[in-house]
Amino acid sequence: MIRVKRGNVARKRRKNILKLAKGFRGSHSSLFRTAKQQVLKSLRYSYVGRKNKKRDYRRLWIVRINAALIPFGLTYSQFICGLKKSHIGLNRKMLGQIAVVDNNAFEQLINITK
Amino acid sequence: MGTRARGSTAWMRHQVVQDRMWRIIDAKDQVLGRLATQITHILQGKHKPMYFDNIFCGDPIIVINARHIALTGRKRFNKHYIHHTGYPGGLKKVPIAQVMEKRPKDVLRLAVKRMLPPNRLRDVRLSNLRIFLDEEHDHHSQNPAPLPPVSRGPRLGRGGPPTYSELESWWTENLLDVPDNILNEVVAEVRAERDGGPSRASHRIGLVQALDLTAESDYTPEHRERIGAYITAAEKDLEENAIIIPSSLA
Numbered sequence: 001m002i003r004v005k006r007g008n009v010a011r012k013r014r015k016n017i018l019k020l021a022k023g024f025r026g027s028h029s030s031l032f033r034t035a036k037q038q039v040l041k042s043l044r045y046s047y048v049g050r051k052n053k054k055r056d057y058r059r060l061w062i063v064r065i066n067a068a069l070i071p072f073g074l075t076y077s078q079f080i081c082g083l084k085k086s087h088i089g090l091n092r093k094m095l096g097q098i099a100v101v102d103n104n105a106f107e108q109l110i111n112i113t114k
Numbered sequence: 115m116g117t118r119a120r121g122s123t124a125w126m127r128h129q130v131v132q133d134r135m136w137r138i139i140d141a142k143d144q145v146l147g148r149l150a151t152q153i154t155h156i157l158q159g160k161h162k163p164m165y166f167d168n169i170f171c172g173d174p175i176i177v178i179n180a181r182h183i184a185l186t187g188r189k190r191f192n193k194h195y196i197h198h199t200g201y202p203g204g205l206k207k208v209p210i211a212q213v214m215e216k217r218p219k220d221v222l223r224l225a226v227k228r229m230l231p232p233n234r235l236r237d238v239r240l241s242n243l244r245i246f247l248d249e250e251h252d253h254h255s256q257n258p259a260p261l262p263p264v265s266r267g268p269r270l271g272r273g274g275p276p277t278y279s280e281l282e283s284w285w286t287e288n289l290l291d292v293p294d295n296i297l298n299e300v301v302a303e304v305r306a307e308r309d310g311g312p313s314r315a316s317h318r319i320g321l322v323q324a325l326d327l328t329a330e331s332d333y334t335p336e337h338r339e340r341i342g343a344y345i346t347a348a349e350k351d352l353e354e355n356a357i358i359i360p361s362s363l364a
Contacts, residue, residue, distance in 0.1 A: 060167060068163035099163045101121040 061092040068099035072110050082113025130164040130171040136258035138251070141222065142179040145186055150225035152261070153177070157230065157239040170235055174242040176258050180222050181247040185210070195224070219245040 014032045020042075021028060021035035028038040066076040083090070088109070090098075099106045118125035137156060141149055155161060159171035185193065193210040213220055222245055230236045244253060 060165070063160055063165050063167075064163050067161050067165055070161055096163070097121060100126060 058092060061096040064096040065092060065099060068096075068106065069110075072107075074110065079110070079113060083109070086112050088112070126164040127166060127169060130159065130162060130166065131169075133162070133164075134173055136174050136176065136253060136256040137261050138176040138178065138253075138258035139261045140179050141177050142182040143184050145184050146221065146225055149177075149183065150222065150229050153222075153226050153243060154229040154239075156261075157226070157242060168235075170238045170242070172239060172242065174244065174256070175261075176244045176246065176251050176253050176256075177222060178246045178249055178251055180245045181218055183222060218247055 017032060017036050017039055018029070020039045023029060024035065024038055024042075027034045029035060062076055065079065069076060069079055090109075095106075095109075098109070118128055139149070139153070153175055156175055157172040159165050159173070162171060165171060190210065194207040195210065195213060196205065196207050198205050210221065223240070223243065226243055227236065227240055230239055244251065246252075
């Protein structure tokens with residue numbers, strides 16, 4: 001049998017993995033064997049993180065909207081109920097932003113929902 | 115420093131720190147847990163439309179009169195702080211009366227600490243809670259804004275001992291005609307109880323006896339009802355706990 005050396009391909013493969021492992025801690029960024037394991041794990045984490053991000057932000061916006069409603073004596077659930085009933089489709093991200101930047105608009109929204 | 119566009123995250127983060135405002139709460143006769151929820155809410159900054167969960171964006175709070183915090187029911191006698199040392203048989207139970215005596219600030223501080231989310235911000239938030247045992251505090255230069263008290267304290271005749279100042283105001287409202295010696299006797303009784311005395315039965319009896327001395331015509335139906343409730347509760351207490359009435363009142 002002819003002996004096959006994988007020089008070029010193997011180097012490329014290892015280089016690509018190590019590239020993904022940049023900034024990892026200790027040997028996880030320098031040794032191929034540990035780096036490869038860590039990269040596999042990290043990609044999984046970041047996949048989960050992308051899903052969680054949506055939940056986390058929604059929670060944050062809800063807290064903000066609720067806070068903005070305190071001076072008006074409303075709670076978040078009452079406000080959202082009102083919006084639903086008056087067929088206003090603004091999402092929580094927009095509502096949170098409006099509450100901070102444009103008080104008049106937010107007040108009008110509250111008046112509509114009341 | 116880059117520009118912070120209005121409404122951007124960087125702008126909000128800047129604003130929320132700029133708008134920080136000191137607050138002051140009077141803990142007198144406030145129920146411990148209810149006060150703590152109010153405090154945690156503000157320490158977390160959940161009352162601000164620019165709330166962030168990753169920076170400290172709450173307001174610093176000064177609590178005065180922490181010594182006069184109220185507990186409902188029989189917690190004054192029953193509540194314990196429980197922890198385990200990790201060794202076999204290492205379960206420690208510290209009665210609240212002992213904590214009140216040795217580290218009175220810890221009662222409120224622990225209640226707040228355990229209500230805050232257990233993350234890295236907890237210590238930062240907690241350090242923005244300044245507790246003072248009495249009326250005076252060290253933060254006049256911060257010009258704190260007073261927060262209205264949430265609870266009116268535990269109510270009379272609701273199982274637990276009424277708070278001292280509540281009783282005192284009740285006295286002045288309803289018992290103007292009571293002879294001084296009786297009044298002093300009962301007030302002393304209430305004082306003793308506030309400082310960890312045995313029961314509420316004795317002062318209830320005292321209250322009833324004193325009320326009997328007032329002119330019948332002074333009673334409104336509401337008074338009658340309250341007196342009736344007091345008598346029943348006192349009798350029940352006496353049965354259950356075998357409380358001795360002070361001889362001067364019996």
